[in-house]
Amino acid sequence: DIQMTQSPSTLSASVGDRVTITCRASQSISSWLAWYQQKPGKAPKLLIYKASSLESGVPSRFSGSGSGTEFTLTISSLQPDDFATYYCQQYNTYPWTFGQGTKVETK
Amino acid sequence: EVQLVESGGGLVQPGGSLRLSCAASGFTFRSYSMTWVRQAPGKGLEWVSYITRSSTTYYADSVKGRFTVSRDNAKNSLYLQMNSLRVEDTAVYYCAKVFCDAECYPPSDWGQGTLVTVSS
Numbered sequence: 001d002i003q004m005t006q007s008p009s010t011l012s013a014s015v016g017d018r019v020t021i022t023c024r025a026s027q028s029i030s031s032w033l034a035w036y037q038q039k040p041g042k043a044p045k046l047l048i049y050k051a052s053s054l055e056s057g058v059p060s061r062f063s064g065s066g067s068g069t070e071f072t073l074t075i076s077s078l079q080p081d082d083f084a085t086y087y088c089q090q091y092n093t094y095p096w097t098f099g100q101g102t103k104v105e106t107k
Numbered sequence: 108e109v110q111l112v113e114s115g116g117g118l119v120q121p122g123g124s125l126r127l128s129c130a131a132s133g134f135t136f137r138s139y140s141m142t143w144v145r146q147a148p149g150k151g152l153e154w155v156s157y158i159t160r161s162s163t164t165y166y167a168d169s170v171k172g173r174f175t176v177s178r179d180n181a182k183n184s185l186y187l188q189m190n191s192l193r194v195e196d197t198a199v200y201y202c203a204k205v206f207c208d209a210e211c212y213p214p215s216d217w218g219q220g221t222l223v224t225v226s227s
């Protein structure tokens with residue numbers, strides 16, 4: 001199975017900060033990577049697919065980059081609504097696998 | 108508007124069975140692959156199973172041989188039959204739809220989830 005490793009596990013930031021989350025795959029997944037945002041008690045929300053494509057309706061402050069085994073999610077200017085947990089997911093190969101999550105909290 | 112509504116969760120003893128349902132509306136169900144993802148209390152997301160438009164199925168190793176995913180296109184419904192349940196299967200179970208054309212996209216529409224608790 002492909003292992004997905006996110007860092008950091010927790011990130012403390014303030015409104016307006018530029019935030020970067022990293023996701024590493026244990027083997028190449030080309031660009032078959034998605035990023036989700038999840039808030040407590042809610043279903044995940046798709047932000048980015050194919051490593052860098054912005055899902056419709058998602059604010060442009062979110063962006064994704066990378067290919068192969070190294071990927072990043074960047075929030076250019078953190079907004080109050082962005083405090084949440086973020087997950088990467090590979091969909092290159094079954095079984096699909098998720099990273100362990102990165103919680104973005106208030107500094 | 109796309110709606111996915113899971114049901115069938117509840118409390119079950121270890122070794123027991125449960126059948127989850129996911130009622131779909133607002134889109135042409137038969138044209139989409141579907142997937143189940145779960146989340147144990149306070150933990151991360153774990154992919155469980157996937158069923159294509161033609162009912163080809165895939166499973167996580169942790170549930171293979173115990174869970175069965177199926178669909179009824181006439182009823183716009185997705186199912187997850189869960190047998191030989193273990194304490195570690197305790198989780199919120201989400202269904203989600205997957206669009207595939209020349210390639211498949213990650214799930215963009217999810218249900219609200221149904222809680223399965225396995226405990227004696």
